[in-house]
Amino acid sequence: MEFLTSPVKYEEKHADDKYEQAKFEIVTAQNTTHKISVPQYESKRGVEGLFYCKDKFEEKASDFVFDPDDYFKYFPRILDQVSLRWWNNKMVRFAPDVARTQAEFDQLFKEFVTHESGSVNPRDDLVAYLSTEECKKPRKVDVRTHANRIETLCLYANRLAGVKPPLTEGEITRIIFHSFPNSWLNDFRLARGNPTQLSRDTIMEYFMTKKAVQDHAEDQNKKRKKEESDNNKPKHGKKQKGNSDTNMCRKHKTHLWSECSENPKSKNYYLNPKSPFYRGGRGGGRDGGRGGYNGGRGNGGRNNHNEYYNSSGRGSGRGYGRSNHGYGGSREQHHNEYRGSDRSADRYDHGNNQTYNYDHHGNGGGRGSQDHHGNNDSYHNNRPGGWY
Numbered sequence: 001m002e003f004l005t006s007p008v009k010y011e012e013k014h015a016d017d018k019y020e021q022a023k024f025e026i027v028t029a030q031n032t033t034h035k036i037s038v039p040q041y042e043s044k045r046g047v048e049g050l051f052y053c054k055d056k057f058e059e060k061a062s063d064f065v066f067d068p069d070d071y072f073k074y075f076p077r078i079l080d081q082v083s084l085r086w087w088n089n090k091m092v093r094f095a096p097d098v099a100r101t102q103a104e105f106d107q108l109f110k111e112f113v114t115h116e117s118g119s120v121n122p123r124d125d126l127v128a129y130l131s132t133e134e135c136k137k138p139r140k141v142d143v144r145t146h147a148n149r150i151e152t153l154c155l156y157a158n159r160l161a162g163v164k165p166p167l168t169e170g171e172i173t174r175i176i177f178h179s180f181p182n183s184w185l186n187d188f189r190l191a192r193g194n195p196t197q198l199s200r201d202t203i204m205e206y207f208m209t210k211k212a213v214q215d216h217a218e219d220q221n222k223k224r225k226k227e228e229s230d231n232n233k234p235k236h237g238k239k240q241k242g243n244s245d246t247n248m249c250r251k252h253k254t255h256l257w258s259e260c261s262e263n264p265k266s267k268n269y270y271l272n273p274k275s276p277f278y279r280g281g282r283g284g285g286r287d288g289g290r291g292g293y294n295g296g297r298g299n300g301g302r303n304n305h306n307e308y309y310n311s312s313g314r315g316s317g318r319g320y321g322r323s324n325h326g327y328g329g330s331r332e333q334h335h336n337e338y339r340g341s342d343r344s345a346d347r348y349d350h351g352n353n354q355t356y357n358y359d360h361h362g363n364g365g366g367r368g369s370q371d372h373h374g375n376n377d378s379y380h381n382n383r384p385g386g387w388y
Contacts, residue, residue, distance in 0.1 A: 006129035007047040007117035008156050010149065014045075014052045022078040028064050036060050042080045047117050051156060053078055054109065071105045086115060114161050123162025126153060130175050137180050143208045150176045173200045184210055 019039035027033050038060055041053040057078055061071065072094075076087050090108055094100055119125050129135065130153060137146040154175060158166040167175070177195050178185065188195065188206055195203055249260045257263055261270045261277035270279045 004125065004129050004132060005119065006126050007119060007122040007160065008126055008153055009048075010135050010153070012046070012048050014049060019045075019049075019053070024074070024077050026060075026064060026070070026074055029067065034064060036064075038078045040078050040080060041083060043082045043116065047113060047122065047160075048156065050113060050116055051159065068100050068102045068105055071102070072100055075105075075109075083112075083116075087112065110159075110161060113159070117160065121162040121164075123157045123160035123166075124164050125162075126157040126160060127162075127164060127167065127175075130154065130157075131178065135179050143180075143204065143211045146179065147176050147204060147207075150179050170196070173203070176200065177203055180207055 020042075021037045022040040023035065023037045025033055025035050038057050039053045041050055045052070054075075057075060061074075064070075066074070072091075076084055079087060087108075090111065094104070114120070114122060117125075130150065135150065135153070137143070151172060154167050154172045174196070177188075184207060187210065188203070192198060192202070192206060247256050247258065249255050249257045249263075251262065252260065258266055259268055260266055261268045261275065263269060264271075266272075266275075268275045268277050270277045272278060273280060
């Protein structure tokens with residue numbers, strides 16, 4: 001691939017704030033004095049910088065109606081020392097007392113531009129450069145901004161010296177057209193036909209519409225990818241109370257661990273007297289009243305008295321308790337276990353090395369440490385209705 005050196009690059013930018021200002025006084029043909037300020041050209045600015053400073057100088061010249069001698073007199077004042085040295089060396093060819101023309105100034109300036117370009121035929125180099133990939137429209141650049149930049153480079157080419165003739169308007173339009181992405185060019189030919197038969201405005205209108213459609217499609221694609229990425233991201237960060245699976249009770253899997261009756265830190269802990277699941281020494285009775293020691297509390301049952309064994313009234317509450325009695329070194333222990341939907345209880349009495357087992361069955365649901373439930377508040381000894 002041939003390496004091309006262009007006197008002007010696509011990416012170059014120029015603005016007043018990047019230049020030092022050359023300030024000097026001028027005297028007009030009407031013999032009036034004025035102070036003016038023009039951007040000062042420095043060799044590092046290149047050909048485009050030279051054109052930029054020259055154009056600013058031309059604006060002042062137009063304001064004060066410079067004659068050819070004014071151009072020769074005041075233009076050198078906007079040059080830096082290196083550029084001024086070249087300019088003065090070229091001025092020796094002009095006789096000091098001979099009037100100089102505008103054409104002579106324009107020719108000298110063109111020679112100066114060619115010198116600054118570093119090329120013998122800078123126009124040819126720039127035109128060739130315009131057809132390279134470096135001058136293709138960047139993806140994020142607006143269509144109109146890009147077209148204006150390409151047109152500016154074409155106009156610069158026409159101000160440079162070269163073997164090729166200056167570019168025509170048709171050729172500039174062709175260069176602008178081919179500076180857009182190849183896929184756009186193919187779509188244009190399919191939709192609109194031969195671009196040489198159409199105006200530049202028509203071409204720009206198509207490309208601006210194309211850019212708008214493409215930008216919309218890209219925005220939608222980015223939005224879709226972002227949503228997919230967000231949906232695929234693992235959920236990290238702060239746990240949400242009551243919503244995180246890690247807070248569920250691993251045993252029962254129907255409620256939160258913080259609400260489980262088996263969690264010592266839960267307000268529902270079964271040994272917490274304020275818990276609705278409390279399994280302490282009281283049970284809610286349905287019909288029974290208070291009875292015995294460590295018994296469940298009911299609401300109206302009868303109390304059966306026994307020296308060692310007292311029953312509670314019938315009820316549907318729950319109660320647990322223990323009682324220990326010692327007699328002359330022997331120990332009597334009372335334990336209660338509850339089984340079945342009717343909450344029957346087994347009482348084991350241990351004392352004097354003898355064990356008595358009683359089964360108590362009833363149709364009540366209350367439980368106590370010593371709950372005896374039955375019809376007519378009787379005790380059952382392995383058979384319904386039996387007394388002991």
